[in-house]
Amino acid sequence: MMHRKASSLNLFLVICLSSFIALTLTVIPLPQWVFYFRPDWMALVVVYWALTVPDRVGPWIGFAIGTVLEVLFVRNFGVLGFGMAILAFMVNRASLQLRVLSFWQQMLVVGIFVGIFKLVTGWLYGLIADFTITGEYWYSLLGSMLTWPFIFILLQELRRSARIN
Amino acid sequence: MANPFRKNSEWSQFGVVCILAVALMVMDARTKWLEMPRNVLAVAIAPVQILASLPTAIGRVFTNLISAEPDIKLAYDNLRNEYFQLKAETLSLRSLQEENEDLRALLDASQRLKEKITLAELINVSIDPYNHSILVGRGLRHGVYGGQAVIDDQGVIGQVTEVMPFNSSVLLITDPGHALPVQIQRTGLRTVVYGTGSVSTLRVPFLNQNSDIEPGDVLLSSGLGGRFPNGYPVAIITDVDVIQDEAFMEVSAKPIAKLDRSNHVLLLSRGEPSNSNDLRVPNVLRPLEQNLSNEERDQDSPLDNRE
Numbered sequence: 001m002m003h004r005k006a007s008s009l010n011l012f013l014v015i016c017l018s019s020f021i022a023l024t025l026t027v028i029p030l031p032q033w034v035f036y037f038r039p040d041w042m043a044l045v046v047v048y049w050a051l052t053v054p055d056r057v058g059p060w061i062g063f064a065i066g067t068v069l070e071v072l073f074v075r076n077f078g079v080l081g082f083g084m085a086i087l088a089f090m091v092n093r094a095s096l097q098l099r100v101l102s103f104w105q106q107m108l109v110v111g112i113f114v115g116i117f118k119l120v121t122g123w124l125y126g127l128i129a130d131f132t133i134t135g136e137y138w139y140s141l142l143g144s145m146l147t148w149p150f151i152f153i154l155l156q157e158l159r160r161s162a163r164i165n
Numbered sequence: 166m167a168n169p170f171r172k173n174s175e176w177s178q179f180g181v182v183c184i185l186a187v188a189l190m191v192m193d194a195r196t197k198w199l200e201m202p203r204n205v206l207a208v209a210i211a212p213v214q215i216l217a218s219l220p221t222a223i224g225r226v227f228t229n230l231i232s233a234e235p236d237i238k239l240a241y242d243n244l245r246n247e248y249f250q251l252k253a254e255t256l257s258l259r260s261l262q263e264e265n266e267d268l269r270a271l272l273d274a275s276q277r278l279k280e281k282i283t284l285a286e287l288i289n290v291s292i293d294p295y296n297h298s299i300l301v302g303r304g305l306r307h308g309v310y311g312g313q314a315v316i317d318d319q320g321v322i323g324q325v326t327e328v329m330p331f332n333s334s335v336l337l338i339t340d341p342g343h344a345l346p347v348q349i350q351r352t353g354l355r356t357v358v359y360g361t362g363s364v365s366t367l368r369v370p371f372l373n374q375n376s377d378i379e380p381g382d383v384l385l386s387s388g389l390g391g392r393f394p395n396g397y398p399v400a401i402i403t404d405v406d407v408i409q410d411e412a413f414m415e416v417s418a419k420p421i422a423k424l425d426r427s428n429h430v431l432l433l434s435r436g437e438p439s440n441s442n443d444l445r446v447p448n449v450l451r452p453l454e455q456n457l458s459n460e461e462r463d464q465d466s467p468l469d470n471r472e
Contacts, residue, residue, distance in 0.1 A: 020213065027217040027289055058175070059182040067189075071206040072213065073291075074300070074327050074334045077199050078189030085182040092175070128194055131295045 010162040011056060018045050018155060019065055023072055036136045039143035042069050043114050046084050047148075048155045050091035051098055053164065062088030076128050083121040087113060103149055111145040204305075207329040214288055214300070214332070280314075280394050280433040283307060287428055288332055295362060297340035299323075301430055304331045312392055314433045320398040320421035321345070321386055322430055337424055338399065339364050347399050348387035352377050355387055358400060358418060364425050367400050369416040376414065378405055384418060394433060398422075 022041035030038055046065055049057040066084030070077055090113055091098065098109060118141065125131035193199050285307075289300040303309050305328050313325040315335045323337040338345055343360040354376060358367045372378060382402040388395025400418035407414050 023210065023213045024216045027213065029217070029221060029290065059179045063182050063186060068206065068210060071203055072210055074298075074329075075296075076190060077193035077203070078186045078191075081189065082183065082186035085179065085186060089175075089179045124190070128190060134295075 007164055008056070011053065011164050014158055014162045014164065015049060015057070015061065018049075018158065019068070023068070026069070027072060034143075036139035037143040038140055039147040040114055040118070040140055041147075041151075042066075043084070043087060043117055044110070044144055044148060044151050045155070046088055047091050047110055047113060048152060050088040051095050052156075052159060054092045054095040057088065058092050059085035059089045062086075076125070079121050079124045079128065082124065083117045086120055087117040090116065106152075107145050107148050110148045111141055114144050115141055204329050208331065211331060218288055280435060283309070283432040283434065285315075285430050285432055287430065290425065295341065297323075297337040297343075297360065297362070297364070297424075298326070299335050299337065299430075300332050301335055301432075302332050303432060304329050304333050306330055308434070309333045309432060310434070314386075314393045314397075316397055316431050316433060317422045317427040317429070318431075319423060320400075321393060322422045322424060322427075324392060325432070335430070337364075338420060338422075339367060339424060345393060345399060346387045346389040347384040348395070349378060350383040350385050352382075354378065355389070356384075358384060361417075365419055366403075367418045367420060369402070369418055370413060372414045372416055374407060374412070374414055378402060378414070378416060380405055383421075394435075 019042065022045045025041045026038075042065060046057075046062050050062065062084035063081040066079075066081035067077065069080050069084075073080075094109070098106060101109065115138075118137065119133075122131065122133040122137060126133070189199070283303060285301040285303040287299055288302050291298050291300075299322075301315070309325060309328050311325055311328055315322045315324060321338060323335045323340070323343065325333050326336045327334040336343055337360070338358070339360040339362070341360050341362040345358045346355070347358050348355050356369055356372055358369055361368055369378075369384075380402050384399045384402070386393040386395055386397045386399055398421045400420050402416060403419045404417045405414060406416070
C-alpha cells in the first residue's frame, strides 16, 4: 500500500515534469522551414503515459493537459481538452496491443492516433472559430511520428528512474 | 475490481470528460466566466514562456558579446544621426501641431486626442495561417485593455484581443479575420483593409472599378470605428487588378510595419478619460457653447491643450 502511494506521487511529478518540458518545446521559437513540422509534443507525452500506465493515466489527465495547453495558446477552452481525452482513451483501450508492436508499427499507429486527435480538434475549431484544415496542418504529423521513438526512449528512462510500473 | 465492471466505468468516465469538455466549450464561447481561471493558469505557466524565450535571449547576449567595437561605434553614429534628424522633425512638428489646433478651433472641430504610448516586448509569435497573433509582455498589471491599438516604429501592427495579468495577445492586421478602416493618403478615399493569412499581403476588397488608386499609394488608419487612432501608416498598395465584368477591383497591399521582425511594439492608449470626455462634446452642442461667456471658454481651452 505504501509503495503504491509513493509511486503515485512519483507518477504525478514525472507527468508534471514531462508536460512542462513538452509545453516549453511547444512554444519555443523555430525557424520558418520547420515551423509546420513541429511535432505535437503534448500529444506524444499523453500517448506515452496512457500507453505505459493505462490504469492511472486516462481521459481525465488528458483533459487537464489539454486545458493547460489551451491557456498557453490563448484559444477556446475545451477543444484541446476534448481531443486529448479522446486520444488518451483510445491509447488506453489499445495499450495492450500497442505494446507488442515493433518500433515501426508503433510509430505508424501513434501517427494514426495523433492524426485522429488533430482531425477532431480541427473540426471543433472549424465549428467554434474561423478555422479550416489545410495541407500544412498535417505536416506536424510527420514530425510527431519521427520524434515518437526518441520520446518513447527518453520517457522510458524517466519512468524507470522514477520506479513507476 | 472485476474486469467487466472496470470496462464499464472506463466508458462512463470518458463520457463524463466529454460532457465536461463540451460544457467548457459552450461556456467559453458564450460567457466570460472563464477569464479568471484562465488568468490564474496563465500566471502558473508563465515559467514556460520565460524558458521558451531563453534561447533567443541567450543568443542575443552572445551576439552582443561577440559583436566588434567598430559595429557598436557605427550603430552609435547611426542612432545619433537618426536622433538629431528626429529631433529636428519634432521641432517643426510642434509648430505644425499648434497651427493644426488653431485651424481646428477655427473650424469648430473637436480636438484630436493624444495617445499615451507603452513599450512592450515580444514574447511569442504564432504565424499559423489561421491565427496570426503575437504575445507581448504587458498585461492587466500595466493597464493594457482589450481593443488597444498596437504599432511599431513604422506602422500599425494589430490590436489587443486577450489581456492576461502579465502579458496579452495581439491579433495582427494580417490575420484573415481582421479588418481595419483606412484612408488613402493621396486621395482621402476611405476603405477597409482585410488580412489574408500571409504575413506580407493584405487585401482591399470593396473598391469600385473607377476608384482612384494605384500601386505605391499609402494607406493610413482612418480612425473610423474608434479602435485605431487616425493617421498611422498601415500598408502600401502593391497591386491593382481591374477584372472585366466584376463589380470591384482586386487590390492587394503590403503591411508597412515589421510584423514578423520587430522585437518591441508600442501600445497606444487613449488619453485620460476626464479630459477626453471634455473633448468628446459632439459638434451639435457647439452653437450652445457660443452662448457661454468668453471667460469660460478661455478656461476650458488651456485644459484641452495640456492634454
